[in-house]
Amino acid sequence: MSVVKPYGDTLDDGAVQLSFTLPVAWSEAADEAARQLVAKMGFTDVAVVEGRAVAANFSFFVVYARTPVAIDVSTIQAPAASRDALDMEAVDALIAARIGRKVRVAGACIGTDAHTVGIDAILNMKGYKGDYGLERYHGFDVYNLGSQIAVEDLVRFAKEREVDAILASQVVTQKGSDIANFTALSELLEAENLRERILLIAGGPRVTNLLAAELGYDAGFGRGTLPSEVATFIARRMAERVPA
Missing domain, CATH: 3.30.30.60 (D-lysine 5,6-aminomutase beta subunit KamE, N-terminal domain)
Incomplete structure (x- = not known):
């Protein structure tokens, strides 16, 4: 049907x-x-x-x-960013074998958003639903900048620390504030000539991978996302950038 x-x-x-x-x-x-x-x-x-x-x-x-x-649901195309997630050991092994160094990841709730539960679930060691956060992986250096981070400050931090991936979280969606903040971050990275080098990932309860792609992001992760799904995406995409 x-x-x-x-x-x-x-x-x-x-x-x-x-x-x-x-x-x-x-x-x-x-x-x-x-x-x-x-x-x-x-x-x-x-x-x-x-x-x-x-x-x-x-x-x-x-x-x-x-x-x-x-x-007609057969006409709908909305591929998810989370697919065939690897476990922590497999992600660490992929990073070690293909990248050969730790992957630097910065995460923050941008704009005036003060809701850190989602970004903490992905980044903090304890993780979510028994799935460990990226801080526990050997293959990642993680910077959790917390909440209410201006996009200018996040981009400045990413440039100074030579960050490989940015996780931008938005929970508040009132009057399109999430779209405005996501767009501002993407545009500022472009202006600083950092966009091609940095993986840009959007997260939040109303975020979809389709929406993230429309905003110029590499991926989007919504409600129920596990840390291993984000870790797998980052590791695989970074490995693809390394010459064979």
Whole structure:
């Protein structure tokens, strides 16, 4: 089956759940406004199952509805950066055999983002879900710069330390701040003539490899990524750059 619709109670029933806020005080009329709004989006069988005030003149709604729209998933091309991950020993062996030195990796939450859980899970020794972080590998020199790092400071650090790979993390996406920061980092590396030399990797719960490629990055890793997947990508891509 390649053409599919959302699934609720029965196959192909097109059932979906939406949630949103409207800048109006809650009332039965507000519920009806939410229902009509979703109907105007093209949904049918619209039902407001939750509506309540969340602040003065703001209301939150949960709506059930059905969509007639289907998607042919066989036409979707979105290759993941994480594939056939090696274990820590195999990554270290690949780096030793093909690169012959430690790979220097710098990671940071850029811009004003202060959420370090994701970048720490990838870089810190303890890692994530029993998968050790890059600090534990023999083949990496890791610099975890933490949170709220200006892209100018990150690029300056990468240049001074001759970093091989940059892991830029963004959790906050409000008003496109993540896209703006990712773009600024890529453009500054280009301006400093460092982009071709440095592997540039984006990370965050809403990051996909497809989005990262559109932004000019070498790879993107989203929610659930294990440290070994990032380590494998860096090691393999660095090994490809070494003449045979």
